[in-house]
Amino acid sequence: MTAEEQELLIEQVAGAWRPEGDDELHYHKAWHDLDAAGRARAYELARALRPLEAALDPDGLSTTARAVLAKIRT
Amino acid sequence: MDLDVYHPMIAAGDTVAFGRWLAGAEPTVRLTLRSFATVIDVEAVLQESLLRVWQVAPRFVPDGRENGLLRLAIRIGRNLAVSEVRRTKARPADPIDEREPEAPEPAVSDPLLRKQIADCRDKLPGKPREALDARLAAAGGEDDDALAASLNMRLNTFLQNFTRARKLLADCLKRAGISLDAELGS
Numbered sequence: 001m002t003a004e005e006q007e008l009l010i011e012q013v014a015g016a017w018r019p020e021g022d023d024e025l026h027y028h029k030a031w032h033d034l035d036a037a038g039r040a041r042a043y044e045l046a047r048a049l050r051p052l053e054a055a056l057d058p059d060g061l062s063t064t065a066r067a068v069l070a071k072i073r074t
Numbered sequence: 075m076d077l078d079v080y081h082p083m084i085a086a087g088d089t090v091a092f093g094r095w096l097a098g099a100e101p102t103v104r105l106t107l108r109s110f111a112t113v114i115d116v117e118a119v120l121q122e123s124l125l126r127v128w129q130v131a132p133r134f135v136p137d138g139r140e141n142g143l144l145r146l147a148i149r150i151g152r153n154l155a156v157s158e159v160r161r162t163k164a165r166p167a168d169p170i171d172e173r174e175p176e177a178p179e180p181a182v183s184d185p186l187l188r189k190q191i192a193d194c195r196d197k198l199p200g201k202p203r204e205a206l207d208a209r210l211a212a213a214g215g216e217d218d219d220a221l222a223a224s225l226n227m228r229l230n231t232f233l234q235n236f237t238r239a240r241k242l243l244a245d246c247l248k249r250a251g252i253s254l255d256a257e258l259g260s
Contacts, residue, residue, distance in 0.1 A: 056191060
């Protein structure tokens, strides 16, 4: 995997989307393709992105919070 | 701030109140899962943990200390993470801290910072702004393949535009004297 391919996987894993499924936990498929350093970087990027998202949201909610609320309402 | 002020409304099924609780609690719960980041998908565990807080909130009895629901969320997240580690037989890079976590102060929203971030977002060039806005609008409900298709972009192009958007935002904020997390600009 090239460094650029790794970065694009990290960008996907840092997002809040996770697949739907019958079981409880739904990993992002790209997470499995990352090595430990890539997973740690995806975590840190998500941690940095969420406050930014919340700042741009009219209700101050990150995409993680919005995803959780959507699951409650469905 | 004691986020337990929202608990009676959450217990009564008020999703707006739960959203306000989430806004304050999410960063802290995420931070307590950091040591698991190399062996579990923290975002998946975090979302499931927050969902479980909503489910058990009607039965939650405060212990008199501040942020009881936040401390419960931290325990749920940690227990779920440990279960995942056992299930997958993974080994965390860092030792797992088994102590009862102290609830840090929840994040506080700063109106001036929000305005500055919005101003910088408004200055983004077309494609990066489209990618950022699509992610925000989807709110975790659509994957990047679908978002890319909705913008007539290839997945890689969409992701490159999103990367560019966050880096440009970080640069803009830095020029405004606001130093956000270094991860945003890297």
